[in-house]
Amino acid sequence: MTEEGLLDAERRRFNRFALAPSLIVLLLIAGLPAIYLIVVSFTPFQLTEPGSATDFSSPLRNYQLLPADPRFVNSLWVQLKLSAFGVAFQVLLGMLLARLLNVPSRFVEFARTFFLIPMVLPPIVVAVIWKVLYTPDISPLYYAASLLHVAMPELTSSVDFALISIIIADTWEWLPFTFLMVLAALQTIPDEFSEAALVDGANRLQIFWYVTLPFISPVLLISGMFRLIDSVKAFPLIFLLTSGGPGSLTEVTNYYAYLLAFDTNEIGYSSAVTVVMLLLVAAVSLGLVWMGKRREGFA
């Protein structure tokens, strides 16, 4: 082996050695529970059935039952709607807000800070805020509507508005994230491009479409991807605002898995639901990474 090759091998060995502690910690805190989850999903484990945790007599039973479980199928559909609309609103509104507040002004700087507050609040606090806003007999929204003689529907217990009310609350909480990302991207665009376009006779819309958007689209994709993955974790809002109801209209997959594990004690089946959810999230993530790489390839 050449001297350079030896040096490379030495460097690789050192890299492995340096990475080992963090990889071991990662394996312990993330890998092992995930492996346990997968193992349990092959059992009919129930808390009140001693021995069921190690019963592997019918390992695929839980997975075979899933397609015929209407609540599981419905929960995937609810999750899809919640994620699609929630992320779309967050990206769109975040982008508009960033455009609006991308001006040098002391007042706007203060406003930017103000807009970030929802994102840094603990999720359960956000849920409590919206619980108050959505409860007709104590809500200032309903009170204001009554002063204007407007009859507002019961948002969280309404068939038509329950999911929308979750999407609104989720958008309020996470809009600042996309806002912040887009704002940072906007501030890196050199003014010369817009000025040149302006000299060429482009209007504001054309400047946005042909100059700004191409610049910020990678950021939009990245923030959309993050939010899409994160949208699966809208648990506190659903737990506190609707409990998955009315009926199962706002019951997303992770909430269903929670009920199975901790309400009805079906740990094995709940684990199978969670594994499927995990696979779907991983598939979406990989798909988005692939899309990102493809874009880079074209660029």
Added chain:
Amino acid sequence: MTRTRLTSMERPFSRRTLLKAGTAALAGTAALGACAFPLPAFAQTKPYSGVTIHGASFQHHFFTLLQNYIPEFEEKTGMKVDLQLSAFPVYNQQANLELSSGGSAYDFCNVTFILASRWVSAGLLTDLNEFTGDPNLTPAEWNPKDFVEGAQVPYRDAKGATYGYSWEGGAMVMGLSRMDLMEKKGLKIPKTFAELQQVCNEINGTDNVSGIVSFQLHNWNLPPYIQGFGGNVFKNPPSDIMPALNTPQAIEAVEFYANLLKNDAPKGVITFTEDQARQSVLTGRSNIFIHSSAWVTPILMSSESKVKDTSRVVRMPAGPVADHPASNSQGLGIPKNAKNKKAAWEFIKWALSPEISMRLVKEHGHSSICRRSVIQSEEYRKLNVVNGQDLGALYLEVLELPAKGDNYMAYRTVKEFPIVGDVINKSFEKVVTGQLSAHDAMNAAQDQAIANLRRAGSKI
């Protein structure tokens, strides 16, 4: 001036040497004394010195109060009590896991009502008859039969062995906060379901008051109506746990209760928590609230109540077929694999003794206890007769009911109930929000409940 430290070798008499000598001298004197003069009994009444017992329960006012007295118990017995209190769902998850995995972390624990049958039938608890049957361990005056029979039913198995003693009772009663409005309209307190519907209809909207308020635990609120119309949640619990959700009686009950909430309750009532519902009656924004006594009686007794003078607390209305107001209790028990069973029993015996129960009543006004002799005592009556209404008698009357005739609360203590209860919650909401008719919702609920039970391994 400086002090020079001497090594132990340098000191003529080290502190350790002196201590050792002193201890030996004391021990010798004590041994001699013990031979000549036997020690008085109180010196031997700390057989649990050095023992620490570990217990767990969910957070409840009872334990908050009890913790004030625990130092007395520790002083008397010499043992230390480590009591862990968690939120209700958290405790249930922890205890379920701990007991089902055969753990020995707890010496005593709360036997949660809704889990009692599961834990008892799975053999996860110790038979307390072993202790109550031994006069050396339990004096006659402790009297296990003093506990209200209806509250004890969940903690017994078919052979009569007892796995828990109840520290808390809940009896479903009806609170009416706006008797003034009812009197103006010439309405009497409803005693039947039909009268309940009429009163709710007539009051709803008057002075911005809702006719009735409830909360989101439908599988607690709905079954008294199902049973009132002659149905049940299961065919014949605990022996036959085939769900009975689509019987004509169950469908009628769902329709009845859903109409009450649709037409006469505040907006969004199906997502209300217990606190929201209670606030609604305490402020007089809703007239009727049917729930456990601990949640309803504050309309008469709480300083927060704005309707003390216009409130009444009575039995919930009876159905056309049966009069089955719900009740429940919480018990203290000893896990099968507990390390310090005798010490744990000492604690349970003390915590649920007539003396402590009476002190809780007299010193803190805590009334949801389960000792009959205390509930019927003059002291209890003095505190629980409000505006001429004997709340203690009402509480006792409802708490006793499941033990008279068939145990109609058995549906709630079978291990299959959480699965069926979850289906009831979802199906009922579909009816109230108009997603499905009562007939269609309950037929679907029946199929779903059977499928879920089979998935969970039930042989039905």
